[in-house]
Amino acid sequence: MPRVEQPTSPIPGALKGLHLFHFDGAPCAQRVRFALGEKGLARGREEKFDAVTPTAVEGEAGRWVSRIVSLVRKDHMTQTYAEIHPNMVVPALAHDGDLYLESMDIIEYLDEAFGGAPLIPTKPSLRAATMKRVEQAKELHRSIRYVTFHWGLGRLAMLNPKERRQLTELAHQGEDGENLVSFYEGYSNRTIPEAVYCDHLAKLYEAFREVNAELKDGR
């Protein structure tokens, strides 16, 4: 169950309706936005990610409130966001005061909590095949980070020493479950060997090859 038992931050508990902590350019958040759309829930008004004024905490019928956590401004590497998501990544979802983490788990939760066509098949054999792909996607997410940063973002995504110190301090309060600290150390100091990036690219290539083969029946 992706629900966080006792969030450190008081913010999610104050929120009514659906509020998504996300970033437009983040694929992990994008897949949750797709799922919300499939459930007929439209993007609603924008609020600052840490806004808790009486109007900011309100929900919207049939919509979700957008709370942008900018990965460019490094909002995710702040004390405030680290208290919402100890791994300092997006997305996070608040639903009627409860906090949910991990994109694929959030999607499973939305599928159960909202009506409409199921996103995850109910027929056991299809469900098992889907969940196998879900696990694979979770596992491969790290590879996407290596590939997009190295070949897509370049210097833009490097952290300066002050930012790295801050990240390390914040990660010590949590679990660094996404290994952000070690990744950014290596990435910003250019000490990750090219072979490591190529290995991640090969893993993604192989997974897409498998999925493409599976979809050859015309889907």
Ligand SMILES: N[C@@H](CCC(=O)N[C@@H](CS)C(=O)NCC(=O)O)C(=O)O
């Ligand atoms: N397992 C997490 C991974 C989340 C994740 O890594 N999110 C990325 C965006 S796609 C992020 O916030 N990255 C921050 C960074 O790399 O500094 C999930 O699926 O929710």
